[in-house]
Amino acid sequence: MSSTEQGRHLARPDAATADGARTPRPRTPGDGAHVAAPAAPGKAQWVVLAVLSLAQLMVVLDATIVNIALPTAQQALGFSDENRQWVVTSYALAFGSLLLLGGRLSDLVGRKPMFLVGLVGFGLASALGGAAQGFGLLIVARALQGAFGAMLAPAALSLLTTTFTDPAARTKAFGIFGGVSGAGGGIGLLLGGVLTEHLSWRWCLYINVVLAVVAVIAGALLLKHEKSPDRPVLDWAGTVLAILGLVGAVYGLAGAESNGWAAPSTWGFLTAGVVLLAVFCWWQSRAEHPLLPLRVVLDRDRGGALIGIAVVGAGMFGIFLFLTYYMTSTLGYSPVQTGLGFLPMIAAISVAAGVVGSVLMPRFGPKPLTPTGLLLAALGMVWLTGIDVDSAYASAILPGLLVTGLGLGFVFASAMATATLGIQASDAGVGSAMANTSQQIGGSIGTALLSAFAGSAASNWLSENVTGAPTAADAAHAAVASYHTAFWWSAGFFAVGAVVTVLLLRRGAPSIDPDAAPVIAH
Structure with missing residues (x-):
C-alpha cells in the first residue's frame, strides 16, 4: 500500500451498517494507529482535566473579558474610537492565523512542552498588556497573547485526547471541556465587569498571570511528555x-x-x-x-462538526457583543450587572454540555445533538428580537439566554468531540487547531457581518423615522433596531448550520477501536 493510499485508508470513517450506525473498523499496528500510553490512573485524570480546562478558559475568556473594560481603558490611555477595535482584533488576528502552525508544532515538539511554553508566554504577554502606558504597547501585548494562545489551545486539547482513553470517560471529559469552552465567553464578560468596576481595567489582563502560574505548576507536575512516533516534517x-x-x-x-x-x-x-x-x-x-492533511477535514462527521463550531462562533457574537451593548447603553446596566445578566446562559451551557457529554453523546452520537443545539440557539435569538428600549430582563432577555445557552451546550459538547474523532496521533495537534481555527474565523466573520448589518439597520431606521437632528430617544430606538437585525441574522446563521449538519453528520454513536489511541485533538 502506498503512503497516499494508506493515508486515505486511515482517513476512511468506520463502516456503516444497514441502519446507518457505525461499527469500529479493525486496525492493525501497521495501519498507522498510535497506541497511546496508559491513561493517568483514577482521580489524576480529572485533575489533568481541571488543568487543561483552566488553560482553555484562560484563552476563551480573554476574547471577551476586555470588551467591558474597553471604555475605561480607552479613557486611561487616550486612544480613538477608530483604534478601539484593534484591542480585540489584534488578539483574534494573531490567534486565528497562527493556530494551524501552533497545532503542528505540538505534533513536532511535543504537547506538554508546547502547553507550558504557551502558558508562560500568555502570562507574560498579559502582564505586559496590564502594565501598558500607551496604546501601541497594549496592541503588541494583545497580539502576543493571541500568538501564545495559538500554541496553548491545540496542545491542551491534544493532551485531553491522550489522557482520556476510555470511551465513556472521554465523552464525559469532552462534555466538561466543551462546557468550559462555551461558557468562557460569558464568564469573561462577568469577570471583566467585576474587575473593571472594583479594581481596574488592567486586572482584566493581570488575572491571566494568576491563572497561568497555577496551570504551569500543575501542568509541569501532572502532564506526561510524549512525542508522536511518526513526527511530521513542517x-x-x-x-x-x-x-x-x-x-x-x-x-x-x-x-x-x-x-x-x-x-x-x-x-x-x-x-x-x-x-x-x-x-x-x-x-x-x-x-x-x-501542514493540514486534507484527510483531517474531508470526513463527513468531522466536516459537519467543524461547520457547526464555525457557525456557533459566528452566531455567538450576536449574543455577547450586541446584548452587552443593549444592557449597558440602552438599559443602563453597570458592568457588574451586565456580567451577572449572562450568568443564566453560562449555567445553561454548563448543564447542557455535562448531560450531552456524559449521557447523550455516547448513546445517540452527534447527528441529533448538534443540529438540535443549533436550532435551540436559533430559537433563543428569535426570542431576543422582541427587546425594546425599556424591556424587563426577566421577560425579554432571560428566556432567550436560557434557550440559547442550552443550545450552545449541546453544540459545544457534541461538535468539539466529533471534530477530532479518529484523527491519527501524528495529526492530533493540527486537528485540534482546526477546530479552534473554525471557531475563531467564524467569530471574526460573524463580528464583521453582524456589525455591518446592524450599522445599516440603525441608519435606515433614522432615515425612515427622523426628519431633523435625532434625539437621545431616537438614537436608542435606532440602536434597538440594529440589535433586532443582528439577532435575526444570528438566528439565521444557527438555522443554516442546523440544516448543513443534519445533511453531513451520520447517524449512530461514533465508535473507536479500543486497541487504538483515541487520536482526537482539542
Whole structure:
C-alpha cells in the first residue's frame, strides 16, 4: 500500500451498517494507529482535566473579558474610537492565523512542552498588556497573547485526547471541556465587569498571570511528555500560505465596519486572503508533508462538526457583543450587572454540555445533538428580537439566554468531540487547531457581518423615522433596531448550520477501536 493510499485508508470513517450506525473498523499496528500510553490512573485524570480546562478558559475568556473594560481603558490611555477595535482584533488576528502552525508544532515538539511554553508566554504577554502606558504597547501585548494562545489551545486539547482513553470517560471529559469552552465567553464578560468596576481595567489582563502560574505548576507536575512516533516534517510553504491567507481574511473583515465593504483596504485584503487560502488548499493536496492533511477535514462527521463550531462562533457574537451593548447603553446596566445578566446562559451551557457529554453523546452520537443545539440557539435569538428600549430582563432577555445557552451546550459538547474523532496521533495537534481555527474565523466573520448589518439597520431606521437632528430617544430606538437585525441574522446563521449538519453528520454513536489511541485533538 502506498503512503497516499494508506493515508486515505486511515482517513476512511468506520463502516456503516444497514441502519446507518457505525461499527469500529479493525486496525492493525501497521495501519498507522498510535497506541497511546496508559491513561493517568483514577482521580489524576480529572485533575489533568481541571488543568487543561483552566488553560482553555484562560484563552476563551480573554476574547471577551476586555470588551467591558474597553471604555475605561480607552479613557486611561487616550486612544480613538477608530483604534478601539484593534484591542480585540489584534488578539483574534494573531490567534486565528497562527493556530494551524501552533497545532503542528505540538505534533513536532511535543504537547506538554508546547502547553507550558504557551502558558508562560500568555502570562507574560498579559502582564505586559496590564502594565501598558500607551496604546501601541497594549496592541503588541494583545497580539502576543493571541500568538501564545495559538500554541496553548491545540496542545491542551491534544493532551485531553491522550489522557482520556476510555470511551465513556472521554465523552464525559469532552462534555466538561466543551462546557468550559462555551461558557468562557460569558464568564469573561462577568469577570471583566467585576474587575473593571472594583479594581481596574488592567486586572482584566493581570488575572491571566494568576491563572497561568497555577496551570504551569500543575501542568509541569501532572502532564506526561510524549512525542508522536511518526513526527511530521513542517510544511513551510503551507505555513506561510495559511498565515498570510488567514491574516488577509481576518484583517479585511475587521476593517469592514470602519472602512466599509467598498473600501480597497477591505475587499483587497479579503480577496488576497481568499486567493491565498485557495492556493493553500491546492498545495495541501500536493505537499509530501502537508501542514493540514486534507484527510483531517474531508470526513463527513468531522466536516459537519467543524461547520457547526464555525457557525456557533459566528452566531455567538450576536449574543455577547450586541446584548452587552443593549444592557449597558440602552438599559443602563453597570458592568457588574451586565456580567451577572449572562450568568443564566453560562449555567445553561454548563448543564447542557455535562448531560450531552456524559449521557447523550455516547448513546445517540452527534447527528441529533448538534443540529438540535443549533436550532435551540436559533430559537433563543428569535426570542431576543422582541427587546425594546425599556424591556424587563426577566421577560425579554432571560428566556432567550436560557434557550440559547442550552443550545450552545449541546453544540459545544457534541461538535468539539466529533471534530477530532479518529484523527491519527501524528495529526492530533493540527486537528485540534482546526477546530479552534473554525471557531475563531467564524467569530471574526460573524463580528464583521453582524456589525455591518446592524450599522445599516440603525441608519435606515433614522432615515425612515427622523426628519431633523435625532434625539437621545431616537438614537436608542435606532440602536434597538440594529440589535433586532443582528439577532435575526444570528438566528439565521444557527438555522443554516442546523440544516448543513443534519445533511453531513451520520447517524449512530461514533465508535473507536479500543486497541487504538483515541487520536482526537482539542
